[in-house]
Amino acid sequence: AKLETLVPGQNYRKIKAHDGNVMLVEVIFENGGFGAEHTHPHEQATYCLEGEVEFNVGGEIKKIGVGDTIYMPSDVPHSCKLLTPYGRLLDIFSPQRMDFLGK
DSSP states (O other): OOEEETTTTTEEEEEEEEOOEEEEEEEEEEETTTEEOOOOEEEEEEEESSSSSEEEETTTEEEEEOOOOOOOOOTTOEEEEESSSSSEEEEESOOGGGGGGTO
């Protein structure tokens, strides 16, 4: 899969694997990148590969670093912001995000 630019110079993503029940997506943040508050019907777990990221999940603030995981239940508002110059996350969605596939 190709690296998709979400915000030039700040946010990128690459779909690593997917089928009907699960999707793994690598997300790269740099230069103050962040994920604006949003919701989706998918369950999401995020594993931190590099850097440190602060999440707001339903009003609860949690910082994660390398090797840490955070869970976002279905339809709960969440956002994140990069706390280090560079960060990489692995997002796991269930079921897969058809919107990421352009469907």
